[in-house]
Amino acid sequence: MAKRVSHRDSMCGVARPLDAIGDWWSLLIVRDAFDGLRRFGEFQKSLGLAKNILSARLRNLLAHGIMETVPAADGSPYQEYVLTEKGRGLFPLLVALRQWGEDFFFEPDEAHVLLVDRKNGLPVRRLELRAQDGRVVGAEDTMVRLPQASAGKGIA
Amino acid sequence: MAKRVSHRDSMCGVARPLDAIGDWWSLLIVRDAFDGLRRFGEFQKSLGLAKNILSARLRNLLAHGIMETVPAADGSPYQEYVLTEKGRGLFPLLVALRQWGEDFFFEPDEAHVLLVDRKNGLPVRRLELRAQDGRVVGAEDTMVRLPQASAGKGIA
DNA sequence: CTCAGATGGTTTTAGTTTGAAACCATCGTG
DNA sequence: CACGATGGTTTCAAACTAAAACCATCTGAG
Numbered sequence: 001m002a003k004r005v006s007h008r009d010s011m012c013g014v015a016r017p018l019d020a021i022g023d024w025w026s027l028l029i030v031r032d033a034f035d036g037l038r039r040f041g042e043f044q045k046s047l048g049l050a051k052n053i054l055s056a057r058l059r060n061l062l063a064h065g066i067m068e069t070v071p072a073a074d075g076s077p078y079q080e081y082v083l084t085e086k087g088r089g090l091f092p093l094l095v096a097l098r099q100w101g102e103d104f105f106f107e108p109d110e111a112h113v114l115l116v117d118r119k120n121g122l123p124v125r126r127l128e129l130r131a132q133d134g135r136v137v138g139a140e141d142t143m144v145r146l147p148q149a150s151a152g153k154g155i156a
Numbered sequence: 157m158a159k160r161v162s163h164r165d166s167m168c169g170v171a172r173p174l175d176a177i178g179d180w181w182s183l184l185i186v187r188d189a190f191d192g193l194r195r196f197g198e199f200q201k202s203l204g205l206a207k208n209i210l211s212a213r214l215r216n217l218l219a220h221g222i223m224e225t226v227p228a229a230d231g232s233p234y235q236e237y238v239l240t241e242k243g244r245g246l247f248p249l250l251v252a253l254r255q256w257g258e259d260f261f262f263e264p265d266e267a268h269v270l271l272v273d274r275k276n277g278l279p280v281r282r283l284e285l286r287a288q289d290g291r292v293v294g295a296e297d298t299m300v301r302l303p304q305a306s307a308g309k310g311i312a
Numbered sequence: 313c314t315c316a317g318a319t320g321g322t323t324t325t326a327g328t329t330t331g332a333a334a335c336c337a338t339c340g341t342g
Numbered sequence: 343c344a345c346g347a348t349g350g351t352t353t354c355a356a357a358c359t360a361a362a363a364c365c366a367t368c369t370g371a372g
Binding site for chain 1: 168169170171172173174175176179180183184187190221242244245246247248249250251252253254255256257258259260261262267268269270271272273274275276277278279280281283284285286287288289291293294295296297298299300301302303
């Protein structure tokens with residue numbers, strides 16, 4: 001971990017978060033945490049990964065402040081793992097991932113889980129990126145502006 | 157690759173896309189592709205990763221239809237790597253990642269690149285998930301509905 | 313009290329992956 | 343026709359992954 005620092009010693013705004021998450025397993029753990037899973041054994045059963053790996057991933061998520069342990073909940077003497085605010089901030093990313101999956105990884109007629117509004121059970125809308133004036137913008141409508149300088153292009 | 161199929165032989169709507177992307181390098185390659193990079197050497201210089209790794213990642217992205225090769229562009233005899241529509245579909249995910257990074261990985265006063273509207277240079281808004289009725293919804297306002305059955309909860 | 317089972321890990325060990333460096337092939341140019 | 347630029351592949355040591363075995367703690371049953 002944290003070995004990604006290839007040729008620049010400050011990582012860019014995309015690489016830095018990636019490094020913190022760690023790997024795909026971590027993201028699946030976070031997803032399960034959004035689902036309400038809290039215990040080591042629950043994550044292990046849900047994901048089916050080796051216990052040592054789960055242990056390492058949880059440790060990394062804790063170290064990066066994405067999850068935290070809370071001392072108890074149902075009286076059992078064990079700790080539970082819950083998302084911090086930083087961890088809950090990953091929700092849009094997971095939604096983006098899920099929607100991309102819906103678009104390109106399922107046949108049109110293939111059944112798949114649907115993210116719905118709790119209030120009325122209707123599917124949520126697609127994530128949309130909007131400009132200040134409210135226009136929906138795509139990749140081609142955006143560019144990056146470097147810190148204090150002026151130029152730059154693309155989404156780097 | 158494709159060894160993630162832990163204990164279920166059909167992967168869920170989040171794991172399947174993750175498996176296709178492959179790893180973090182692939183996502184950084186995609187980001188660079190959004191920036192307009194097209195050539196093997198450009199990616200390699202930008203990311204500073206070993207050529208064999210870049211080669212493997214590009215192969216994987218091609219295999220999953222996220223990028224494709226086009227025979228030429230400036231007359232040089234080499235091929236170029238460009239995003240497919242599926243690849244361009246990753247834009248919201250990258251934006252989500254970047255915005256999460258902005259929120260939690262930079263000091264309030266720390267300079268960082270900013271994603272701006274090409275038309276007027278203003279920063280884009282935050283990604284927001286909206287319900288059908290237009291309400292902005294967070295993780296706690298949503299749940300998943302399983303394929304054709306009725307129950308299910310969380311964002312799995 | 314003691315023993316078995318549940319929970320939550322760590323250690324061990326083999327296999328896989330990574331990544332730096334060296335090597336190789338092709339094209340275009342002087 | 344030698345040479346640099348480009349775009350890779352091969353080699354090999356080091357790091358990481360993952361399955362299984364092991365270990366520690368707590369709980370309830372007898």
